[in-house]
Amino acid sequence: MITFFCAECDAPCHNRLSATDAYCDECYYAKSLTMYRAISFAAVYSKDGRRLSIGSSVNKCCAERNALWSIDHEEASYVVVCRVQKKKQKVSVTSSRPCMQCILTMQMYGVEKVCYSTKSGEFVWEEVHHMSTTYETVSRTIVRV
Ligand SMILES: [Zn+2]
Numbered sequence: 001m002i003t004f005f006c007a008e009c010d011a012p013c014h015n016r017l018s019a020t021d022a023y024c025d026e027c028y029y030a031k032s033l034t035m036y037r038a039i040s041f042a043a044v045y046s047k048d049g050r051r052l053s054i055g056s057s058v059n060k061c062c063a064e065r066n067a068l069w070s071i072d073h074e075e076a077s078y079v080v081v082c083r084v085q086k087k088k089q090k091v092s093v094t095s096s097r098p099c100m101q102c103i104l105t106m107q108m109y110g111v112e113k114v115c116y117s118t119k120s121g122e123f124v125w126e127e128v129h130h131m132s133t134t135y136e137t138v139s140r141t142i143v144r145v
């Protein structure tokens, strides 16, 4: 695999956005914050608290699934997700309660608990295997092959 260097921070990376610019995940998400009205971020952690991956909602699907798809099943224990919105030039935290497809995906990956933001900007933890919801998003992809 060819390695590029992030245009913002010089870290080696594999995401090439154009012929001239490549960005690491973190810088790519920071950049996308300026282009979207609302964006979700998710991070997946192992049992001992290591961050395994991060994902955002900019790649057409939910942040949780984008983060989970890039790692191996066995290690995922916790998912933390947050949604930030921009309204009248003000930034606030809003609800990021996982949708049905993300709950199913987390259950498949053996994620124990998920922490998500609420409409009032607080965070709650929920046991993934107790969660159910009928809220669906446009992207129904649960497994990406
Ligand atoms: Zn970077």
Ligand SMILES: [Zn+2]
Binding pocket: 062, 063, 064, 065, 098, 099, 100, 101, 102, 103, 137
């Ligand atoms: Zn989702």
